[in-house]
Amino acid sequence: MKKSAGILLYRKIASFPEFLLVHPGGPFWKNKDLGTWSIPKGEFTDEENPMAAAIREFEEETGTLLKGDFIPLESVTLKSGKLIYAWALEGDMNPENITSNTFETEWPPKSGLLKKFPEVDKAGWFAAEAALKKINPVQGDFILQLLELI
DSSP states (O other), rough: EEEEEEEEEEEETTTTEEEEEEEEETTTTTOOOTBBBBBBBBOTTTTSHHHHHOOOOOHHSSSSOOOOOOOOEEEOOOTTTEEEEEEEEOOOOOOGGGGOEEEEEETTTTTTOOEEEEEEEEEEEEEHHHHHHHHOOOTTTHHHHHHHOO
């Protein structure tokens, strides 16, 4: 079974929480919006600590290394069967300044040409209602869990 780990970064503006979400990069996701955003996350192996993987993946997808008192959230399972572990952390960052690692894929399809794309092409802060519309529906559970805790 594939596993991913990630961080749900949140901040409070006038006591209302906002959540940092990222949009996947690459041509497949270019014109997709609602239900496609995610917490910064990525896969890890059985040999890696899930929380260490979550912190690493956040840095790889945003360029920001997080430290602090992480709040564990209950894991969720995507329709694909992938298990996602997550932690929340209160903090702030400018989504305009993200720097993401890249991946290579054949583009256009069947062209034989390999092109590089960022894993994450944009990030943004969203209030709960908007975040729940933007995020992958299963991952929306992380936002709902955190709202119960804060």
